[in-house]
Amino acid sequence: MPEPLLQISELNVAFDTARGEVRPVRDVSLSIYPGQTVAVVGESGCGKSVTAMSILRLIPSPPSKVLSGSIRFQGRDLLSLSEKEMQSVRGKEIAMIFQEPMTSLNPVYSIGDQIAEAVVLHQNVGSREAMRIAEQSLRDVGIADPHRRMREYPHEMSGGMRQRIMIAMALSCKPKLLIADEPTTALDVTIQAQILELLRKIQRQTGMAIMLITHDLGVVAENADVVNVMYASRIVESATVEDLFDRPKHPYTQGLFRSIPKLGTTAKRLDTITGTVPNPAKFPAGCKFHPRCDKMNGDPICATVEPLLREIAPGHWASCHHVENFANSPVTLPQLQHKREDMVPLATEVKA
């Protein structure tokens, strides 16, 4: 059993806002093994980006603090590192790409300068060597004529190219983990496919792990090995991609799948999950999903007791009082562990 590359356990994050404390991340636990793609899926505001940002300790305003939990990366607890040590983890060990390629590049520097700056910092090389590495990483992400592109500025690039450049920048220091925060949301569909294909290719070549944050289940199906579904600051279901897509257990996950338009159906209206995502400042008591749940059937336990994650099948975890054959299983703490060997091959490889 290999050691997990990244292990988040029982992470709790709080924001100090003018209207009191808000907790965007509650008891989140997940593990990422080398070479694995772990997806975190959920609606806007469910805490998936905050979880990702806490790994790099980059939670922006409002002022926030980690209440409890640990984030272990290769055996080191990232939460206890000094800011200086953290700087050598960011970019070098764990890289991140963002949702908005249009604004993620600094408009005043040329592409080459921007990539080379991080390379010089993390790899202890001279600027000439850094430029060579930068050019190679541009070539790796499929930028045509990288030598010329190095000297160009972000405003001369399309959105897809900029996202490739962001990926090149993230990969230039050969990180062990790439956090991709909605990497394709801002791109059009053909470019999305290219970028995801690129990430898969690089992952196969380098054995890097990817934490894929998205709200697009199509992207998850194509790319992820393990999926964590988040709802209202908690992980509500966690399983391998096959398990989750074939046998979704949590009513929220099931609702998500029902809301995907399908080919060949004649339904006039698309199914939706009724209601809206609760405001993080005043979450409902009990199961946070119960006001929107169609499985509840007036069961008072849903409105009073918050369900914990429980292992329903090997490697398949969900937090719901009403999953079939579920109510009697013992409550255990989540120890989400998946082995690469256990998992299905990548979705694309299955198709091919």
Added chain:
Amino acid sequence: MTTDATAIIAPAIAPAPPESDRGRGYFASAWIRTFRQAGAKVGMTWIVIVVFAGVFAPLIASSYPIAMRDSSGHWSSPMFKVLDYADITLMLLTLIGVASYVLQRLNIRQARYGLWLVAAIVALTPLTYLLRPGQPPVSDFAYEHYRMGVANGSILRAIHTIIPYSPSDRLTDKPSGLQSNPPSREHWLGTTDNAEDVLSRMIHASRTAVSVGFVATSIALFIGVLVGGVMGYFVGVADIIGMRLIEIFEAIPTLILIITFVTFYRDYMNIYSIMAIIGATSWTGDARFVRAEFLRLRDQDFVHAAKAAGLPLRSILFRHMLPNGITPLLISTSFGVASAILTESYLSFLGLGIPDRASWGQMLDAARGQGTSFAWWLAVFPGGAIFLTVFAYNLIGESVRDALDPKLLQRDS
């Protein structure tokens, strides 16, 4: 002291330059758009003239001949003898600057490294001045040598600079001496009541004006960027303290503060302390601009991306945030230079400048003359120079603002 710059519009994000700017960075295209405008061209031309006049003043206006031959057939150059290290360094640095600009325009990249090396060596030459043990000032000797030579006819030949008068040459041995004279063929812009040549003084004074403008504004910029940057990036307590500091500084009437300071510390004043005082009292506007820009930039994606790449705070603040928030500063700086020049002129006009240093304001003061006399040539020419220089900086500031205004930019492209 700060010129009103409320009209500055900070672009929401550094706007993408129009298509014609392919292959150019933000600043390169901003530079080009600025100097495409007539106002900026005119302003820059005047500033270049003033800068060159100031830097090369000893070669343009000097009582010492460039070359002379005495009766023994011996050639010498009193003018070069009296140049001090500061003069030579300044001239060489300017020449290197011009050369590197030309080479850059011609796209000769490698040549720049050599030039920087030369510039570094030149910049270090004043240090050798400190290492030299005390020597008698060469200027008096050369001056007397030449004058006596002229008087007893031992100078056979002398080649003079364009204006053959030093700024404080009182021409005591000339028949026209020791009174203020209107412009004549000998003294193109007249003389002061000490019989000093006005044109020569004005040329030497442009060095004062330019250096006061640049140094005072640089000091203001430095303090403003530091204070504003810390306020805008760290917010919270730093912001509150910084803002109160700014309010305190803005509550003090700057000119009165400077006048008080100059009167009390008369003996310790030189031109550099004047620059420092002007700079130290005019940074508040810059700090406000930088704070506002940093507040906007700290949550921009590329700043998050820079943090996620593990870049140190220094790089995030000054390499990634500052260049993107510098637009309002560029504009306020060019107005700031103008107002620093004006402040120095006020002080000199009030007789609080540096007595032995030629300055336009001081000459304006001298125009009042003794009694009822009014020397118009002492008011018009230096006053005109102040007006033109301040006007030129304002023209450039205006053009920079237009060049960086995203609304105008969209209309262009």
